[in-house]
Amino acid sequence: MQSSVTDSRRDTPVSAGPPEQVGPAPRRSSGKAWEWTLAALLLLPNLVLLVVFTYRPLLDNIRLSFTDWNISSPVANPVGLANYVEWFGRDDTRVVVRNTLVFTVATVGISMALGLGLALLLDQKLKGRNLVRSVVFAPFVISGAAVGIAFQFVFDPQFGLVRDLLARVGASSPDFYQQPGWALFMVTVTYIWKNLGYTFVIYLAALQGRRADLDEAAEIDGASAWTRFRRVLMPQLRPTTFFLSITVLLSSVQVFDIINVMTRGGPQGNGTATLVYQVYQETFVNQRAGYGATVATIMFVILLAVTVVQVRFMDRGQKS
Amino acid sequence: MNEFSRRGFLGLAGAAGVAGLAACAGTGTAPSSGGNGGGASSNTIEFWSNHPGNSKPVEQQIIKAFEAANPNLKVKLVDAGKNYEEVAQKFNASLAGGQLPDVVVVSDVTWFNFALNKQLAPLDDLLSAAKIDTSDYVDALYNDYNLDDKHFALPFSRSTPLFYYNKDLWKAAGLEDRGPKDWDEFLTWAPKLKAAAGSDKVVMELPDGSNYLDWVFQNMVWGYGGAYSKEWTPTFSDPNTVKAGKYLQDLAKNGFLKLSKDPAPDFTAGIVGCSMMSTGSLGGVAKDAKFDVGTAFLPGDGNCPTGGAGVGIPANITDERKKNALKFIEFLTNAQNTVTFTQATGYMPVRKSAVDLPEEKAFLEKNPNAKTAIEQLPKTRSQDNVRVLLPGGGARIGKALDQVVQGQDVATVFKALDAESQQVFDSQIKSKLGA
Numbered sequence: 093m094q095s096s097v098t099d100s101r102r103d104t105p106v107s108a109g110p111p112e113q114v115g116p117a118p119r120r121s122s123g124k125a126w127e128w129t130l131a132a133l134l135l136l137p138n139l140v141l142l143v144v145f146t147y148r149p150l151l152d153n154i155r156l157s158f159t160d161w162n163i164s165s166p167v168a169n170p171v172g173l174a175n176y177v178e179w180f181g182r183d184d185t186r187v188v189v190r191n192t193l194v195f196t197v198a199t200v201g202i203s204m205a206l207g208l209g210l211a212l213l214l215d216q217k218l219k220g221r222n223l224v225r226s227v228v229f230a231p232f233v234i235s236g237a238a239v240g241i242a243f244q245f246v247f248d249p250q251f252g253l254v255r256d257l258l259a260r261v262g263a264s265s266p267d268f269y270q271q272p273g274w275a276l277f278m279v280t281v282t283y284i285w286k287n288l289g290y291t292f293v294i295y296l297a298a299l300q301g302r303r304a305d306l307d308e309a310a311e312i313d314g315a316s317a318w319t320r321f322r323r324v325l326m327p328q329l330r331p332t333t334f335f336l337s338i339t340v341l342l343s344s345v346q347v348f349d350i351i352n353v354m355t356r357g358g359p360q361g362n363g364t365a366t367l368v369y370q371v372y373q374e375t376f377v378n379q380r381a382g383y384g385a386t387v388a389t390i391m392f393v394i395l396l397a398v399t400v401v402q403v404r405f406m407d408r409g410q411k412s
Numbered sequence: 413m414n415e416f417s418r419r420g421f422l423g424l425a426g427a428a429g430v431a432g433l434a435a436c437a438g439t440g441t442a443p444s445s446g447g448n449g450g451g452a453s454s455n456t457i458e459f460w461s462n463h464p465g466n467s468k469p470v471e472q473q474i475i476k477a478f479e480a481a482n483p484n485l486k487v488k489l490v491d492a493g494k495n496y497e498e499v500a501q502k503f504n505a506s507l508a509g510g511q512l513p514d515v516v517v518v519s520d521v522t523w524f525n526f527a528l529n530k531q532l533a534p535l536d537d538l539l540s541a542a543k544i545d546t547s548d549y550v551d552a553l554y555n556d557y558n559l560d561d562k563h564f565a566l567p568f569s570r571s572t573p574l575f576y577y578n579k580d581l582w583k584a585a586g587l588e589d590r591g592p593k594d595w596d597e598f599l600t601w602a603p604k605l606k607a608a609a610g611s612d613k614v615v616m617e618l619p620d621g622s623n624y625l626d627w628v629f630q631n632m633v634w635g636y637g638g639a640y641s642k643e644w645t646p647t648f649s650d651p652n653t654v655k656a657g658k659y660l661q662d663l664a665k666n667g668f669l670k671l672s673k674d675p676a677p678d679f680t681a682g683i684v685g686c687s688m689m690s691t692g693s694l695g696g697v698a699k700d701a702k703f704d705v706g707t708a709f710l711p712g713d714g715n716c717p718t719g720g721a722g723v724g725i726p727a728n729i730t731d732e733r734k735k736n737a738l739k740f741i742e743f744l745t746n747a748q749n750t751v752t753f754t755q756a757t758g759y760m761p762v763r764k765s766a767v768d769l770p771e772e773k774a775f776l777e778k779n780p781n782a783k784t785a786i787e788q789l790p791k792t793r794s795q796d797n798v799r800v801l802l803p804g805g806g807a808r809i810g811k812a813l814d815q816v817v818q819g820q821d822v823a824t825v826f827k828a829l830d831a832e833s834q835q836v837f838d839s840q841i842k843s844k845l846g847a
Contacts, residue, residue, distance in 0.1 A: 162803075162840065163504045164529040250614075250678055269673050270620060270818065358622030360818065361811025376501050378804035379525050380840070 150392070156385040163381035175386035184362050184370075191276060192345065192366040198280050199287070199344040204336055206284070207291025208329075214292075215299045225296070232289035240353030243282040272363030275355050279364050282350050287343065291336055298332035334406045338399060345395060348372065367391045454732045455485055457740050460492035460513040462499045464569035464721060465692050465757030474752065478743045485736055496522055496721055503726075507531055512726045514737040515744075518565050519721040523557055524801040527564040528844050532724045534562035538738050548747070548763050552792045557722055560845075565722035566741055567762040569692075569753070572716050572792050573628045574785055576679060576697065577686040579704035584608040591708025595635050595659060598711060602668040605685050616663065617684040620671035621810030621817075626799055627719060628688040628710075629813055632656045635712035640796035640809065644841070646833040648812075648826035657813075657822035664817045671817055690719065691785040695758040698781060707781040714791045720759060751775075758782070760789060798833045803840055808832060 157175060161168035179185055210228055214221050231239065246253045247268040255265035268278040302325065310320045326333075348368050351357060357365035357373060365373065367387060375384030463471060468489070475487040492499040496519035503526070506512050518526060526532045539546055546554060546563075553567035575591040582589060585601070585608035592598035605615045619625050633639060638653030640646065647653055663669035672678060675687040680700045688710060689697075698705055710716045723744065725737045743749065747763040751772045754761045766772055767786055776783040799805045812829045816822050 162525070162529060164507060164525050164531050166507075166529070244673070250672070250683060251681070270671055270814070356622040358811070358814065359620060360814040361621065361807065373804075373807070376497065376504070377807055378836075380803070 153385045153392075154389050156382055157389040159382040159385075160380075161382040161385075163375055163379050168382060171382070175383050176390070178383070179386055179390060184365075187362050188365050188367060188370050191362070191364060194276060195280055195283075195347070195366055196341060196344045199283050199347075200337065200340045203284050203288050203291045203340060204333070206288055207336075208295045210288070210292045211295035211299055215296060225292075228292050229289035231286045232293075234286065236286060236347070236349030237353050239282060239286045240350040243278070243285075243350075244354055247278045269355065270359050272360055275359055275363045279347075279351055279354055282354065283344070283347055286350070287340070290343075291340060294332060294336055295329070298329050302328045330406075334402065338402055341398065341402075342395070345391070367394075454730065454736065457485060457487045457515060457733075457736050458490055458511075458513040459487055459740070460490045460499060460502065460516045462493045462495055462517060463491070464496075464517070465695075465759055467569070467753065467757050470753055470756040474744055474749050477749075478740060481743070482739065485739070487740060492517070500526075503531075507726075512729050514729060514733050515723050515725060515740055517568065517721050518724045520556060520719055520795065520800050521806060523565050523722060523724060524559065525803060526724070527557075527559050528841070531727055532564040533727045533729075533734055534564060535566065535725065535738065536562055538725075538734055539563075542735070542738055542742070544738070544742050548765050549745075550760075550762055550764055550789060552718055552789075552794060553722075553760070553762050556718055556794050557724075565724035566745055568721055568723045568741075568745055569757065570718065570720035570722070570760045570762055571690045571692045571758075572718055572760065572785065572788060573631065573688045573710055574691055574694070574781075574788070575686065575708040575710050576689055576693075577706045577708065578679070578682065578684070579706045580682075581605060581608055581613075581685045581703075582706065589706065591706070592711045594711045595632055599659075599663075602663070602666070606668060609685055613683050613685065614670045614678070615668045615685045617670050617672050617675040617678055617687050619675055619689075620673060621812070621814035622807075623673055624806065624810070625671065625813050626806050626809035627717060627795075629656070629660065629809075630717045630795060630799065631688065631710045631712065631715045632659060634715040634793070641798040641833070644797055644837055644845075646798050646830040646837075648829040648833070649823070654823050654826055657816050657826055660813065661816050661819065661822055665819070669817070671814070691760060691782075692720075692758045694781055694785070698779075705781065707784040709784065709788045709791065714793060716788055716792045717795045718792045719795075754782075758785075760785060798837070801841075802833060802836050804836065805833070808836075 156168065158170055158172060159168035160171045160174075214225050214228070218224075245251075249255055249265045249267045249269065252265065254268075258265050266274040268274045306324050306328075307320055310324045315323070345366070346368055347366065351364050351366065351369050352372075355364045357363070357369045362370075368391070371384045371387045371391070373384075374387060375381045459471075459475070461467075461471060468491075471489055475489060478487060479485065490513065492502045492513075496517065499517050500519070500522040503513070503516050503518075518532070523532065527534075546566075549567060550570075553570050554563065556567070557563050557565040577591060579589060582605075585604040587601055587604065592601060602615055609615055618628060630640065633653050633656040636652045636656040636659065638647065638650050638656050640648065640653070660669070664671075670684075675684060676689055676693045676697060678684045679687050679689070680697050682701070682703050694707070723741050725734050725741070729737075745762055747761075747766045747769060750761045750763050751766050751769055753759060754766070754772075755775050761767060761772065767776070776786060794800075799809055802808075809829065812825045815825050
């Protein structure tokens with residue numbers, strides 16, 4: 093990925109190196125036309141796929157959000173903004189939004205922090221580090237449903253691993269399946285365990301491509317380890333951090349398998365239900381596909397806004 | 413060419429990801445006039461099943477026998493999901509333009525919405541034309557699929573809850589070897605069972621609200637003279653229904669009851685004294701338990717809800733395909749095959765005459781716990797509409813019951829449940845009834 097982009101970091105202090113190049117010599121217009129044609133040819137297959145499988149369903153989804161479509165019915169009657177008014181007025185909206193927020197912030201924040209920590213650790217020349225790297229990454233390739241089933245036993249309040257560990261220190265196990273707070277904690281921990289390998293491997297790749305000479309120079313200048321981390325390393329990792337913050341956010345918000353397998357959105361109906369789970373629940377359980385489409389559309393708008401803010405934030409960071 | 417920055421690339425990637433996420437999360441499929449009805453040829457019967465009770469081998473065995481008896485017909489067994497809900501999702505997808513099956517498994521909960529939206533064929537005329545006598549189907553099971561005096565499915569993998577108990581614990585508590593006559597009697601037993609069980613065991617464990625507590629709790633509600641609804645009118649605020657809710661809450665408050673995702677493993681492991689679970693759990697529990705397993709009727713007389721699934725035929729396929737599909741359904745659920753299916757899975761025989769077949773008599777002689785389920789069958793009753801026919805009914809009631817067990821005020825929770833159920837009926841069902 094790094095090789096596919098150009099020089100948006102050129103003007104940052106850490107990457108200031110060789111003088112700016114003047115750029116390629118001006119080309120003739122036929123050359124430009126050829127470049128555009130080539131770009132179009134290369135982009136077209138993916139664009140077609142995006143239009144057919146992403147943008148068309150997206151527009152269809154938005155259209156359906158203004159209807160009362162029952163998923164088994166051949167008829168969808170227009171209802172205007174009624175679904176949106178209902179969503180903003182319902183009591184369970186608050187719970188679902190709170191669950192989504194808590195789950196997303198926790199999974200994005202913790203998995204990125206832990207991933208970076210592990211990457212820093214396993215970037216050192218340690219004995220057996222390749223094995224440990226594989227072990228850390230392995231859960232990421234296991235299916236979420238399988239992980240969910242396995243972790244049901246880990247958190248089982250009657251005979252689970254957590255219960256056993258707590259019993260050794262004289263503590264009793266919380267009932268992870270009946271108390272909403274603990275249930276959300278359980279699915280969050282499970283999700284982080286499964287996906288930690290992703291942030292770890294991306295950060296590790298970024299660390300291996302960093303400029304070691306800057307760190308050495310700072311060390312010679314007497315900078316402390318913390319200062320070097322904060323002032324030398326983190327600015328170099330900024331694009332990676334930005335990339336991870338978007339991709340981990342999107343995958344966290346999409347989580348369905350682990351929640352469905354472990355709690356089915358419960359306890360107490362929506363103790364661990366997130367926005368995506370609400371889309372499923374409304375569409376397939378309550379059969380209100382129109383209302384489910386409304387929740388999906390709202391989720392789209394929220395995520396689009398968050399992504400725009402992230403891009404702006406990154407932009408400001410570059411300029412400063 | 414303009415330069416394409418890292419920021420621009422990531423921004424676009426993010427936007428595409430967000431759009432993709434919303435498109436995937438949403439339904440994104442326009443309603444159509446109900447599938448194209450195409451797909452299978454008229455002499456190939458496509459059977460969509462989730463193989464309830466790990467029944468794929470026995471389904472294949474029955475299909476083989478059907479094909480031998482009808483050489484001009486073939487049956488294609490399709491894995492349509494791992495549970496009834498997933499089969500319904502796949503069927504919904506096919507209604508929006510895909511290829512329709514000939515025979516589809518529909519549960520006690522999922523059939524109604526398809527029938528209400530005219531996506532399942534009414535079977536009565538087809539049954540008459542094929543001269544199929546329906547009087548041999550167990551009445552309570554056959555009538556579960558009745559809407560406006562028409563039947564939209566025939567019973568297939570039907571189950572009821574049973575009262576399971578640990579005979580060793582019963583003995584240690586000095587109780588008779590039987591289930592409680594009613595829930596008041598159970599309350600007098602509970603302290604003795606708790607004393608005998610010790611602190612590391614649970615007297616009774618039931619599935620939680622996300623896992624069908626609302627199904628077995630109907631027994632308690634009916635036992636106290638209440639109901640979830642009378643026809644379509646929710647009756648959660650009825651004093652008798654509230655009384656049942658308080659009983660459930662008190663069991664938990666006094667440490668006699670715990671809820672779990674699935675009581676079967678805990679009961680089988682011997683850490684639970686008793687439970688109400690499906691007859692479908694019987695095979696696994698009896699095989700793996702290291703103690704003497706007892707089964708009994710649910711407490712109360714005639715307070716056992718039916719459950720499980722039937723098989724239906726899509727409305728929008730050709731008459732020829734419907735005729736063949738019904739021929740297969742009749743074979744699948746005849747007395748001989750319902751016995752084969754029952755013995756392999758633990759579900760109930762759906763034909764009255766099945767229990768008179770010699771192989772079933774021999775089986776019941778060898779498996780007295782299976783006999784309990786058969787003997788309870790005439791005492792079953794169809795579930796209340798607001799659980800089984802109202803969209804999301806089970807999940808809605810389950811959520812409320814979780815709250816009750818966690819200590820919230822029963823009357824308040826049930827009053828809200830009344831209002832919610834009424835609102836769903838008014839907005840989603842009322843205008844379609846009789847249409």
